[in-house]
Amino acid sequence: MHGLPEFHLLHPATVAEAVAMGQEEPGARFVAGGTDLLVNMRRLIAAPPTLIDLTDVAEMREITVEDGTLVVGAAATLAELAADPRVRRTWPVLATAAGTVAGPTHRQVATVGGNLCLDTRCIYYNQSEWWRWANDYCLKERGEVCHVAPGAPRCWAAFSGDLAPAALVMGAEAVVAGPDGARTMPLDDLYGDDGATPFRLGAGELLTAIRVPDPGGLRGDYAKSRVRGAIDFPLAGVAVALRRDGDHLADLRVALTATNVRPDLVTGTETLLHGPLDDDRLSALERLVGKQIQPMRSTVTSSQYRRRVAAALLRRLVAGLFAAE
Amino acid sequence: MTSVLRLTVNGRPRADAVADNVLLVDYLRDVAGLTGTKQGCDGGECGACTVLVDDSPRLACITLAVRCAGRRVETVEGLTKGGRLSRLQRAFHEKLGSQCGFCTPGMIMASEALLRRDPDPDDDAIRDALGGNICRCTGYVKIIESVRAAARMEEPA
Numbered sequence: 165m166h167g168l169p170e171f172h173l174l175h176p177a178t179v180a181e182a183v184a185m186g187q188e189e190p191g192a193r194f195v196a197g198g199t200d201l202l203v204n205m206r207r208l209i210a211a212p213p214t215l216i217d218l219t220d221v222a223e224m225r226e227i228t229v230e231d232g233t234l235v236v237g238a239a240a241t242l243a244e245l246a247a248d249p250r251v252r253r254t255w256p257v258l259a260t261a262a263g264t265v266a267g268p269t270h271r272q273v274a275t276v277g278g279n280l281c282l283d284t285r286c287i288y289y290n291q292s293e294w295w296r297w298a299n300d301y302c303l304k305e306r307g308e309v310c311h312v313a314p315g316a317p318r319c320w321a322a323f324s325g326d327l328a329p330a331a332l333v334m335g336a337e338a339v340v341a342g343p344d345g346a347r348t349m350p351l352d353d354l355y356g357d358d359g360a361t362p363f364r365l366g367a368g369e370l371l372t373a374i375r376v377p378d379p380g381g382l383r384g385d386y387a388k389s390r391v392r393g394a395i396d397f398p399l400a401g402v403a404v405a406l407r408r409d410g411d412h413l414a415d416l417r418v419a420l421t422a423t424n425v426r427p428d429l430v431t432g433t434e435t436l437l438h439g440p441l442d443d444d445r446l447s448a449l450e451r452l453v454g455k456q457i458q459p460m461r462s463t464v465t466s467s468q469y470r471r472r473v474a475a476a477l478l479r480r481l482v483a484g485l486f487a488a489e
Numbered sequence: 490m491t492s493v494l495r496l497t498v499n500g501r502p503r504a505d506a507v508a509d510n511v512l513l514v515d516y517l518r519d520v521a522g523l524t525g526t527k528q529g530c531d532g533g534e535c536g537a538c539t540v541l542v543d544d545s546p547r548l549a550c551i552t553l554a555v556r557c558a559g560r561r562v563e564t565v566e567g568l569t570k571g572g573r574l575s576r577l578q579r580a581f582h583e584k585l586g587s588q589c590g591f592c593t594p595g596m597i598m599a600s601e602a603l604l605r606r607d608p609d610p611d612d613d614a615i616r617d618a619l620g621g622n623i624c625r626c627t628g629y630v631k632i633i634e635s636v637r638a639a640a641r642m643e644e645p646a
């Protein structure tokens with residue numbers, strides 16, 4: 165048997181135990197569904213000496229609604245999130261996005277936390293050990309240069325989780341636990357700007373839940389483009405949430421995935437409010453998104469394709485949500 | 490670390506010394522000797538390794554064996570009772586849902602999970618449930634027909 169590098173698996177039952185294990189074991193990684201980390205370990209992209217299994221931490225598995233706020237434990241599965249009747253009724257965009265992740269068998273074990281903390285992806289990185297060795301590895305892992313943009317000493321691997329943009333447009337917060345206790349911050353603050361170190365989590369810190377406020381009149385939707393409709397990661401994913409006041413756009417939020425190093429909450433959409441949704445406004449929105457989207461040659465399709473498909477999904481989602489009332 | 494893994498495989502209790510890093514697919518094939526479960530890719534992409542854990546489908550190539558402690562694991566071998574093929578096995582055979590056969594154990598186990606939770610699935614439900622199972626040969630139409638046919642058949646007594 166030669167499946168995985170050797171490691172020691174720990175089974176905390178509480179968040180406090182998980183945090184303590186993270187502090188005691190140098191180089192330890194958290195694992196939840198394992199549908200990303202174990203794939204990377206099979207390819208020797210990662211070989212942590214210790215894995216801390218979060219799936220038996222009961223307090224991280226619950227989905228609850230507290231005073232109108234949805235609280236989703238980081239170890240809840242995507243299948244559970246997508247099927248939850250409260251989520252489907254009040255925060256349907258989260259169920260939609262969760263339901264598009266990977267295939268149905270993955271979603272039985274894939275978790276919300278694993279999806280929000282999904283390692284960034286690149287065609288030069290998500291490859292076998294032999295393939296990466298033959299290419300001298302790359303900056304993100306063991307190597308010296310970035311094959312996507314060799315000029316600059318940084319990594320452009322794209323964050324490609326589906327749930328993050330949906331959670332961002334609904335104003336989600338991240339609840340993080342670590343050696344210094346728990347803290348709550350805007351979900352956007354979980355993400356950094358370097359594909360090689362994409363998360364702003366301190367040593368031993370883990371995501372324990374997300375909190376999503378009552379949507380009020382905000383309605384959201386998510387769509388993604390991918391190679392095979394049944395299973396693949398997004399080439400570009402777009403989440404939109406908006407509120408309509410009569411014929412006017414009263415609130416508009418857009419977030420992207422798989423196009424940038426981080427899931428990108430587009431800034432400046434408030435300049436497009438308080439008017440009807442005509443073609444001028446849609447074009448202005450497209451220009452705004454066009455300035456912030458940053459697809460690099462890190463997927464099997466070209467950057468230009470991902471720009472165009474993101475713009476098309478954006479128009480379709482905004483028009484659909486505006487009309488649906 | 491190695492520990493004693495206790496679980497049931499195809500209804501039979503087992504106890505084996507298993508290291509933390511052993512994948513369920515390798516445990517089933519190399520320790521339990523059940524080679525019906527296939528490895529078709531280098532991790533998580535093809536569905537050939539699909540087995541059932543407590544009635545729910547799992548990709549055995551990215552599941553740690555020790556995570557199945559105390560659980561019921563079922564493989565394609567477990568569907569055959571007293572030498573008689575299950576209805577899904579028979580339907581895949583009769584409706585040509587299997588050609589080279591490499592994807593078939595995974596297809597059948599993913600279909601078995603579907604029929605246990607939804608005894609009368611429509612074509613969309615079948616397509617959804619098999620979305621992560623890749624077949625090089627059949628073009629899928631015969632696979633969907635096989636599952637539909639199995640749903641109308643009785644399990645052999």
Ligand SMILES: Cc1cc2nc3c(=O)[nH]c(=O)nc-3n(C[C@H](O)[C@H](O)[C@H](O)COP(=O)(O)OP(=O)(O)OC[C@H]3O[C@@H](n4cnc5c(N)ncnc54)[C@H](O)[C@@H]3O)c2cc1C
Nearest residue numbers: 196197198199200201266275277278279325326371397533
């Ligand atoms: C064929 C295939 C297709 C896929 N398609 C998609 C897709 O379309 N869209 C998509 O988004 N994903 C896709 N994935 C990736 C993956 O299945 C999902 O992103 C899944 O949600 C990851 O969750 P997990 O629990 O399995 O994560 P794990 O693999 O357990 O962990 C992933 C990462 O998150 C970290 N982590 C896990 N939980 C926490 C936590 N609570 N706090 C801090 N860090 C944590 C781990 O250390 C690890 O680095 C695909 C995978 C495969 C194999």
Ligand code: SF4
Nearest residue numbers: 286302310319320321
């Ligand atoms: S963007 Fe560059 S450094 Fe990052 S994974 Fe791809 S090739 Fe490696």
Ligand code: FES
Nearest residue numbers: 529535536538550
């Ligand atoms: S062998 Fe498990 S998904 Fe391909």
Ligand code: FES
Nearest residue numbers: 588589624625626
């Ligand atoms: S029958 Fe050959 S891969 Fe499906």
